[in-house]
Amino acid sequence: MSEVVHWIKTGERGARAEFTDSDLITALLLIKENPMGRYKLQTELKLSDSSTKSLLNYCKKKGLLEAKIGRSGHFLAKKGEALVNQINKLILKHAKCEHEIFPSKQHYFVILTTNEKSLEQNEVIIKPSWKLRDIVISYGGDAILFLEVNSEGKIQFPEEDIKIENYFPKFETEFIIDIEEYLQPKNYILIVGATELEIARKSAIIAGLNLVEKFIGHVHQVI
Helix, strand or coil: CCHHHHHHHHCCCCCCCCCCHHHHHHHHHHHHHCCECHHHHHHHHCCCHHHHHHHHHHHHHCCCEEEECCCCEEEECHHHHHHHHHHHHHEEEEEECCCCCCCCCEEEEEEEECCHHHHCCCCCCECCHHHHHHHHHHCCCCEEEEEEECCCCCEECCCCCCCHHHHCCCHHHHCHHHHHHHCCCCEEEEEEEECCHHHHHHHHHHHHHCCECCHHHHHHHHC
């Protein structure tokens, strides 16, 4: 069992869970984009003040984050930078989805690659969509849309007999325009719907990291 999983299950003092791996990884990705203080991070992750403090203390203990006195807040240490760079080999882009896929939900998407060269793997084995759905639900998300980019650069369901236009007729005109540069073979799109954007984001990121077999295990070894 990795140290972070033990921390998540018991808390530093043997108490109930204080934060999850999705909180930690999302925090690193957000801080990579914009160094921030505890209160800003607390809002972004929808955690309590004590849980956010525990998360930051853990990350500093593991050498993932450093802090500056003043308003600059926390930033990635060398080890954290290396980990985020590794994560970004799989997650090419992540952002809020401005288009409604699931009614009355907030949406967040990740674009993932299974390109062997990009991931530095000889063979890439991916999880089926139903396993990703289960992961999303276990982290508080409500629904997913999982799509692949085929050899012609077109978006489709992994199940070729299901046509995307039958379920989301406006998808290609409303969403695809925003991600055209990523329409490359062996790339996948995962969109998560949840009642709150922060939950959709954390669920999408952790499910995305679980797409490729053993990838999340390597991340856990670092954190």
